[in-house]
Amino acid sequence: MARTTAPVPNGNLKIQLNGNNFKNENCKKNGYHNKAQKNSTAHSAGPPSSRQRFQRPESFENPPMYVAVMTYLGFGIVTLFGYFRDFLRAVGLEKCHIAREREEQKDFVPLYQDFENFYTRNLYMRVRDNWNRPICSLPGPVFDVMERVSPDYNWTFSLTGKTIDNVINMGSYNYLGFAENDGDFLKTVADRTQQYGLGVCSTRQEMGNLAIHEELEQLVATFLGVESSMIFGMGFATNSMNIPALVGKGCLILSDELNHTSLILGARLSGATIWVFKHNNMQSLERLLREAVCSGQPRTHRPWRKVLIMVEGIYSMEGSVVRLPDIVALKKKYKAYLYLDEAHSIGAVGPTGRGVTELFGLDPSDIDVMMGTFTKSFGAAGGYIAGKKELVDSLRSHSHSAVYASAMSPPVTEQILRAMKCIMGLDGTTVGQARVHQLAENTRYFRSRLQEMGFIIYGNDDSPVVPILLYMPGKVVAFSRAMLKRKIGVVVVGFPATPITEARARFCLSAAHTKAMLDQVLFDLNELGDDLCLKFSRRKYSPRPQQHNNNDDTDFELDS
Amino acid sequence: MAFEDVWKKISWLYYQYILVTALYMLEPWERAIFNSILISVAGMAVYTGYVFMPQHIMAILQYFEMVQ
Numbered sequence: 001m002a003r004t005t006a007p008v009p010n011g012n013l014k015i016q017l018n019g020n021n022f023k024n025e026n027c028k029k030n031g032y033h034n035k036a037q038k039n040s041t042a043h044s045a046g047p048p049s050s051r052q053r054f055q056r057p058e059s060f061e062n063p064p065m066y067v068a069v070m071t072y073l074g075f076g077i078v079t080l081f082g083y084f085r086d087f088l089r090a091v092g093l094e095k096c097h098i099a100r101e102r103e104e105q106k107d108f109v110p111l112y113q114d115f116e117n118f119y120t121r122n123l124y125m126r127v128r129d130n131w132n133r134p135i136c137s138l139p140g141p142v143f144d145v146m147e148r149v150s151p152d153y154n155w156t157f158s159l160t161g162k163t164i165d166n167v168i169n170m171g172s173y174n175y176l177g178f179a180e181n182d183g184d185f186l187k188t189v190a191d192r193t194q195q196y197g198l199g200v201c202s203t204r205q206e207m208g209n210l211a212i213h214e215e216l217e218q219l220v221a222t223f224l225g226v227e228s229s230m231i232f233g234m235g236f237a238t239n240s241m242n243i244p245a246l247v248g249k250g251c252l253i254l255s256d257e258l259n260h261t262s263l264i265l266g267a268r269l270s271g272a273t274i275w276v277f278k279h280n281n282m283q284s285l286e287r288l289l290r291e292a293v294c295s296g297q298p299r300t301h302r303p304w305r306k307v308l309i310m311v312e313g314i315y316s317m318e319g320s321v322v323r324l325p326d327i328v329a330l331k332k333k334y335k336a337y338l339y340l341d342e343a344h345s346i347g348a349v350g351p352t353g354r355g356v357t358e359l360f361g362l363d364p365s366d367i368d369v370m371m372g373t374f375t376k377s378f379g380a381a382g383g384y385i386a387g388k389k390e391l392v393d394s395l396r397s398h399s400h401s402a403v404y405a406s407a408m409s410p411p412v413t414e415q416i417l418r419a420m421k422c423i424m425g426l427d428g429t430t431v432g433q434a435r436v437h438q439l440a441e442n443t444r445y446f447r448s449r450l451q452e453m454g455f456i457i458y459g460n461d462d463s464p465v466v467p468i469l470l471y472m473p474g475k476v477v478a479f480s481r482a483m484l485k486r487k488i489g490v491v492v493v494g495f496p497a498t499p500i501t502e503a504r505a506r507f508c509l510s511a512a513h514t515k516a517m518l519d520q521v522l523f524d525l526n527e528l529g530d531d532l533c534l535k536f537s538r539r540k541y542s543p544r545p546q547q548h549n550n551n552d553d554t555d556f557e558l559d560s
Numbered sequence: 561m562a563f564e565d566v567w568k569k570i571s572w573l574y575y576q577y578i579l580v581t582a583l584y585m586l587e588p589w590e591r592a593i594f595n596s597i598l599i600s601v602a603g604m605a606v607y608t609g610y611v612f613m614p615q616h617i618m619a620i621l622q623y624f625e626m627v628q
Contacts, residue, residue, distance in 0.1 A: 074582030081590055126585045153587055474584035533576060 058280075058320050058460045063471060063536045071471045071501045078473065082122030086114075097125075097155045119495065123473070128154050130480040130492060136163055138181050139172040141512040145489060164487065168517050170507045171491035175348040175464055176435045177512030178379030178419045189414045196410035204396075208407035216413050219420055220384050224354065225364040228393075229386035232401045233408045235343065235373030236262045238383030241401035243310075243339070244270040245394075246369065251306040252292050254285060254336070256322075258315050263341060267310065273298070279318070282326045285309070289334040307336035313345030313356040313372075317498060317506070319459020319467050321349070324360045328367070337368040347377025348464050353423050353436040359462065378419040380412045435511040439464055442509045442518060449522050454535035458504075466507040467493075468525075468534075475532050476503045482532070486524045 088094040098121055099112050129150060137144040145164045148157045172179065180186075192212065202208035213231060220229040232238045243266030247253060251272040255263060257279040267274050275292075277284040289307070296303045309331060311322045322340075331338050342355045350358035355372070357364050364370065369391065373383040385395060396402055423432035443464045450457050456469040470476045473494065480492045494503040507521075529535045578584045583591045621627045 070580045074580065077594070078582045078585060081586055081594075123585070126587075472580060472582065474579040474582040478579055478584055531572075532579065 058458075060318075060320075060458050061456050061537060061539065063456060063469065064538065067471050067536055068501055071473070074472050074474055075500065078123055082118060085122060086118070097152075123495075125154055127477045129157070130477060133484075133489070134159070138179060139169060139174060140179050140181075141169055141174070141177065141510055141514070141517060142166045143169045143172075143489065145484070164484070167484070167487045167489045168513075168521055169489050169510075170521060171489055172510070173344070173376040173508055174379065174510045174512060175344075175377045175439055175508070176353070176379075176419070176423070176432075177510050178377070178415075178422075180379070180512075185418070186415075188418050189411050192414040193411045198409060198411065200407045200409060202406065203404060204402045204407045210407070210410065210413075212410055212413045212417070213407060216408075216417055216420075217384075219417060221386060223420055223424060224357075224370060224386050226370065226386045226388070228389045229384050230392050230395055230399075230402070231374075231382055231384045231408055231413075232399075233382050233405055234401075235375050235381065235383040237401050237405060238371060238373065238385060239263050239341065240266040240269060241405070242371075242385055242395060242399050243267055244400065245398040246270075246339075247272045247306055247308050250297065250304065251308065252304045253308050253310060254288055254292075255310040256280070256312065256315075258318060259310060259312060260316075260341065260343070263310050263312070272308075279315075280320055280323055282323060282330065285327070286330055286334075289330060289336060293334055307334070308339055309336050310339045310341070313340060313342035314349065314460075314463045314465060316344050316465050317467065317493065317504075319457075319463045319465040321345070321359070321460040321463055322356060324356055324362060328362060332366075338366075339369040339371065340367050342370065342372040343383075344376055344465060345463075346372040347423060347436075348439060349462055351436075352433065353377070374412075374416045378416050380415040380419070382408050382412060382416070439509065439511040442511065442513055445515075446507070446509055446518055446522070450525070451537070451539070453522075453526055453529060454537045455525070455529060456537045464509040466509065467504040468507065469502060469504050469536070470534060471501060471503060471536070473503060475534065476505070478532060479505060479528060479534070482528055483524065486528075488521055488524055 085094065089096045098117065101108070101111055105111070129148065134146040134148070135143055136146050143166075145167050147160045147162045147164055149160055150157050196210060196212065200208045200210065204213070216231055217229050220231065221227060232241075239260070239262035243253075243263070247267075247270045249271045251270075253267045253270070253272045253274045255267055255274055255276055257276055275288050277288050292304055292307055295301060309327060311327060314321055324340075327338060330336075340356070345359075346355040347353045349356060352358065355370075357367060357370075365388075368387055370386045371383065372386075374380045375382070385392065418427070421427045421432075422429070423436065425432055440462075443462065443466075447457060447461055447466060450466065450468065458467045458469065459465065470479055470492070476492050476494055480490060483490045490505050490507065492503070492505045498504060509518075578591070581594075583594060586594070618627075
């Protein structure tokens with residue numbers, strides 16, 4: 001698989017310039033790298049729209065061989081015990097907690113496919129106290145978790161009634177810190193709720209098109225620099241309900257290997273042919289494009305009606321950033337369309353938070369369909385699709401979501417409006433820009449410290465999503481429990497969402513995290529890394545703190 | 561005091577063994593079953609080695625004609 005080897009650099013191992021543009025403004029945030037503030041003279045003048053944008057190297061380091069062996073060993077042992085327990089349940093020596101058919105129905109077509117649930121029954125259920133933890137406060141930078149106990153090894157839970165207070169939140173997609181409940185900030189939201197109420201009780205096409213929706217659509221279009229946009233009530237539904245409106249039978253979709261389920265679902269619902277290219281691999285994409293242009297549709301060899309390339313801005317399981325300049329060049333050469341899903345990158349990357357288009361300095365009109373969600377950086381819910389006016393007008397009448405799904409609720413719309421105005425600076429303060437810079441500083445600090453400590457981190461140095469690879473199933477579970485004991489809430493991800501040997505813990509940084517919180521997390525990670533032996537990286541970094549961005553490339557030796 | 565340190569070290573090594581073999585996820589009686597199987601197999605191997613090693617060594621030496 002492409003992901004087990006480092007991607008072909010293609011001469012892209014160059015120095016990143018874009019993060020420095022803000023260093024000369026806004027000295028309110030005295031960065032963690034005191035020396036970096038003084039050293040920033042060389043790169044402060046680069047304009048954000050320069051075409052000479054260099055890319056940060058992305059790393060997908062391989063672990064030592066013994067780690068892979070031990071991971072398989074661990075899974076093998078648990079699988080053997082899984083078979084043993086299933087045997088005990090079948091024989092009747094053990095009580096079966098899962099759904100079973102009634103005695104009278106044993107001869108019917110089976111309703112519950114027992115073997116398919118093998119993994120759920122025998123691996124997930126044993127350790128499921130690490131997921132779905134109930135939270136009883138706002139998911140801000142710190143939150144409160146309700147304590148639960150299980151008398152029968154996680155088949156049932158009961159709440160003790162106590163809460164674990166002030167747990168540092170490293171799992172919420174709260175990139176700019178807009179998940180807040182401060183009365184002053186939410187005043188406009190309260191006013192709009194007084195004005196419009198809470199429910200819309202209709203779809204956009206019928207009676208649900210409120211003035212506030214139009215206002216938000218114009219603001220989103222201005223924010224992104226495109227002609228027009230349309231908003232939807234649910235982020236997942238934005239992808240799955242709108243792709244069928246854009247492509248149909250006879251069209252070709254070229255989708256990245258690691259695309260999100262909503263994109264895959266939308267692609268399958270549309271009825272178009274789907275070809276998958278290796279993750280962020282431009283040679284694979286180009287080969288598929290050439291194949292598409294040369295041979296056309298499968299049996300008739302007629303040319304494809306449309307070729308749509310679907311990629312995401314930041315891939316949330318890997319933390320990697322799409323190679324947008326290469327894809328735009330390819331799409332222009334082979335006359336394809338580009339659908340960019342910026343769910344995690346809008347608001348979180350780019351010097352002013354406009355997403356990956358701004359990160360690479362590209363013209364937004366190069367991207368045919370820009371899609372994003374408001375769940376992550378704006379602290380609300382919903383999604384948008386933006387692009388040329390003809391595209392959005394066609395979606396207004398043909399999208400399933402517009403015709404059948406209920407419109408976005410007014411307080412949610414107002415929350416997005418206030419968050420977006422804050423980021424753009426239209427509310428007269430620099431709070432939004434300060435948050436964008438704070439997020440970039442936090443990202444850089446956290447990633448560099450983790451790499452120094454010796455953990456294997458995936459992804460681009462700009463992305464606020466930081467996956468730390470844990471590999472072995474026992475360590476994944478122990479890590480999550482130990483972090484909760486130290487009052488840090490993390491999200492660990494295992495097999496169905498990631499390949500079976502690459503279980504990880506995913507940290508989502510936020511502009512609301514203070515340096516003290518990050519230091520606390522880093523301290524605990526260091527201790528746990530030693531305690532659980534998680535520091536698998538074989539690269540060597542110099543121990544001095546990160547001073548200047550340009551020292552990244554010369555500080556380490558690549559493993560062979 | 562040395563006993564405490566040694567005990568802590570052994571305890572940490574056992575914890576690593578439990579994590580790596582994913583026994584950490586299993587219930588205590590399952591761990592007991594696995595550990596006893598492992599110890600009995602290892603014990604049998606060591607015992608067999610102990611009993612048969614002299615004979616094997618004599619056989620090798622006779623093959624190489626170093627001793628009658």
